[in-house]
Amino acid sequence: MSDDRRAFLRGLVRSAAGQAGAPQEAQPAAAGLSDADVERYARQLVLPEWSEAAQLALREATVLVVGAGALGSPVAAYLAGAGVGRLGIVDADDVEVSNLHRQTLHFTPDLGVPKAQSAAAKLRFLNPEIVVEPYQARFAPAMVEDADLVVDCSDSFATRYEVNAACCAARVALVEGGVTGLAGLVMAIRPGDTACYRCAFPEPPPPGAAPSCAEGGVLGPAAGVIGSLQGLEAIRLLAGLDGALLDAFLHVDLHDHAFLRVAVTRRPGCRDCGAI
Amino acid sequence: MAAHHLDVTDVTCPLTWVRTKLALERLAPGQQLDVRCREGEALENVPRSAAEAGHDVAVEGTLVRIVRR
Numbered sequence: 001m002s003d004d005r006r007a008f009l010r011g012l013v014r015s016a017a018g019q020a021g022a023p024q025e026a027q028p029a030a031a032g033l034s035d036a037d038v039e040r041y042a043r044q045l046v047l048p049e050w051s052e053a054a055q056l057a058l059r060e061a062t063v064l065v066v067g068a069g070a071l072g073s074p075v076a077a078y079l080a081g082a083g084v085g086r087l088g089i090v091d092a093d094d095v096e097v098s099n100l101h102r103q104t105l106h107f108t109p110d111l112g113v114p115k116a117q118s119a120a121a122k123l124r125f126l127n128p129e130i131v132v133e134p135y136q137a138r139f140a141p142a143m144v145e146d147a148d149l150v151v152d153c154s155d156s157f158a159t160r161y162e163v164n165a166a167c168c169a170a171r172v173a174l175v176e177g178g179v180t181g182l183a184g185l186v187m188a189i190r191p192g193d194t195a196c197y198r199c200a201f202p203e204p205p206p207p208g209a210a211p212s213c214a215e216g217g218v219l220g221p222a223a224g225v226i227g228s229l230q231g232l233e234a235i236r237l238l239a240g241l242d243g244a245l246l247d248a249f250l251h252v253d254l255h256d257h258a259f260l261r262v263a264v265t266r267r268p269g270c271r272d273c274g275a276i
Numbered sequence: 277m278a279a280h281h282l283d284v285t286d287v288t289c290p291l292t293w294v295r296t297k298l299a300l301e302r303l304a305p306g307q308q309l310d311v312r313c314r315e316g317e318a319l320e321n322v323p324r325s326a327a328e329a330g331h332d333v334a335v336e337g338t339l340v341r342i343v344r345r
Binding site for chain 2: 033038039042043045046048051052053
């Protein structure tokens with residue numbers, strides 16, 4: 001861990017301790033897990049699938065979450081809770097009252113606050129041991145370059161294809177997701193090795209064919225299911241667990257609780273990943 | 277081969293098994309970890325979890341002897 005990051009962590013811990021009114025000492029950085037780490041992550045460390053190596057892989061990881069809304073809220077909360085060392089949160093919008101039924105990182109007192117800032121504040125309270133970096137901006141391809149993994153929680157097809165193209169160009173692992181109404185989709189991608197989002201869906205739906213989140217409705221828990229699945233896939237890829245949704249997407253229809261795993265393959269000549 | 281030692285009498289579930297599991301991860305197959313447990317929950321759960329994970333387990337009083345698989 002660099003001195004800058006250590007100093008940043010100490011600052012985070014001090015500020016969280018000050019706000020919580022409880023004295024806290026920053027843990028010195030250690031090669032392995034500290035006692036505090038073992039206690040914080042005990043319920044995942046106890047899993048047969050998990051290990052100290054998996055936990056350290058999360059701590060060393062930098063993840064970019066694109067969108068701090070209905071999908072980004074559970075994704076970021078679970079990744080912060082699980083101990084991902086550095087989380088970037090990208091969102092250009094402010095919190096609106098119509099967001100609150102599904103965007104669980106934002107509360108009524110946050111109305112008007114930039115979503116990236118609102119989310120980062122909650123995530124730092126959730127886990128002061130990690131670094132959270134809010135970006136109050138629209139997604140830009142350069143943002144993925146420092147990331148080990150990107151989770152796309154955007155709410156438009158235009159951004160989704162933009163994120164896919166950027167991750168393919170930089171060969172950064174990606175977890176895609178989308179939700180509308182009571183249905184959604186999740187897909188894990190290792191660009192260059194497995195099918196990308198454009199391999200599965202070569203063209204976005206024609207304008208007007210697909211409602212955006214703003215135009216269409218969505219039930220909060222349905223977004224929570226999809227976001228939770230995205231968070232799980234992200235953790236799976238970071239820790240190297242078996243069974244990732246690679247070369248496949250999962251379609252989830254909560255009208256009738258149907259989970260359908262659809263195999264996809266790389267498409268020769270794919271505009272986004274064909275040349276890598 | 278000398279056994280490694282761990283005392284989990286100062287913690288409660290799930291940390292009793294978590295600390296044991298992490299200590300086992302650091303050992304090579306065939307190495308032995310002797311875990312001092314409190315009677316009750318720890319002495320019931322640590323041997324059971326170790327056996328479920330495929331290790332060889334023997335209990336002597338409050339000492340759980342685990343050979344890493």
